[in-house]
Amino acid sequence: MSDPAPLLRDWIATYDTPTTTVAHLLCDRHDPHTVATTEIGPTLEPTTLTFGELRERSQTLAAGLAAQGITPGDRIATLIPKGVDLTITALATWRLGAVLVPLLSSFAPSAIAERLTDSGARIVICADEHRTKLDPSPHLPTHPTWQIATTGTHPLREGDHTLHTLSQHPPHTTNHTTTGNGDIATVYVSNLIGPPRGVRVPARALTAMHAYHHLGLGVQDDDVYWNTADPGSAYGLYHGLISPLLAGHNSLALRAGFFDPELTLDVLGLYQVTNFASDPTTYRTLRAATKTLPPEIIVQRMASAGEPLAPDVIEWATDLFGVPIRDHYGQTELGWCAGIPNNPDLPEHNTPLPPAAIGPALPGWNIQVLEAITDEPAPPGAYGRIAIDRTHSPLDWFDGYHGYENTIDIRFNPERTYHLTGDTGIMDRQGNLHFSTRDDGAIITRSYRIGPTEVEAVLNTHPAVEECGVYAIPDDIAGHLVGARIVLTDDHTGTPELAEELRDWVSTRFAPHAAPHTVNFVEELPRTASGKMRRARLR
Structure with missing residues (x-):
């Protein structure tokens, strides 16, 4: 494949049409006997879902959602780990022409409520273990404007639906069609100033996702593919869920609820993963915990996204795995658009890179x-x-x-x-x-993107905090950690116990990954002559 341009033109003609049918493209056109998703439990046992099962189960769920009043353009939010339940829910959403709003499972109730309110979600579907995050609280209303459904077989609260009860309807067999500009998802990104913004993902973005899957990640038909990213993030949604379905490929989905380097190595070996996509924190943690590689691991292609990967980590991977990590550049608003491609049929595949370079633009960019x-x-x-x-x-698709x-x-x-x-x-x-x-000054920690003002807004609600400034601290494993300088009110004194209380305050009201690692109590924050906080001086 010396020239990928004909392939790109074919995908554009297929995915960007006046009558694009997302459910057909991601499911119905594929061999019903082919496995679409393999969910791996915490003890490494697999649960598989074929394209035929995905079609049937998403059609019945779509019928149940339609019975609850869901119509084209409505927002369906999810708080579900990647795996069988999320795949079925996403396909049911797109069968109805609704818009998926995936949320990070690590979010606290306040962050969830902010995104549910901004998106105008009609229903939120959550894993049973996250149901308490939707209970009435200072951040969530007693009578919300959205319905709630859980993934179990029995309602956990009065008025809840479940995927089981919603799937007791005759199949919804008429797929909604949309134009290439019709939204299929809204993915939230943090801002330096102000609330998070929802990136509108149109149907024509499928072209860029399929192109990166095939050309950037180099996933082949005989690969065992595993993307470890959370489905609430762009990398996890675009290339852990959507692009494998577009290509008709099985993808692994580990449902462990935590990251463990030994468990990661177990999955790589037991399932004979050949194509591995992850984030820099995963690779840095693996390097810190891994001295030798088990012989059953046969990874042939590796990719990283989310933040630049240090050259020494790439050198370590090349020495240990025998193949380099391809560091790729992109954004939620773009997908991934630059780096050395992992597809061996492209001439750029073996191009040597100077130190700290990401690589050239990928085909189509x-x-x-x-x-x-x-x-x-x-x-x-x-x-x-x-x-x-x-x-x-x-391949550019972002419009706002x-x-x-x-x-x-x-x-x-x-x-x-x-x-x-x-x-x-x-x-x-x-x-x-x-x-x-x-x-924009965002902090990237453990591959999560955090707006400093989001953390500051939470800290400022604590009765001890007069004002605060949040900044990034370089870290060998996490990339960056969150630091906070706190000016206390007159009736409070800075102590280790108060610092720990403030960490818990952020963890329970926003997200654990946003909790400040370092808390310093100061008399005042650095400011300009006009009174504006000087963020560059915080660290």
């Missing part, structure tokens, strides 16, 4: 680094703003955020239209992208 003042391409090696050349990127459709940062010139990603970096003379930093 044109990436430029623009000067900050002129919006013209920066000279090779010069820092600038990473931009997508939309005029020459047939839910409720903020006109906020996408676009630059025009007579020949090209650029979408500014909010990232900075350089492009070297060989066309390799070097990532520098996020312009």
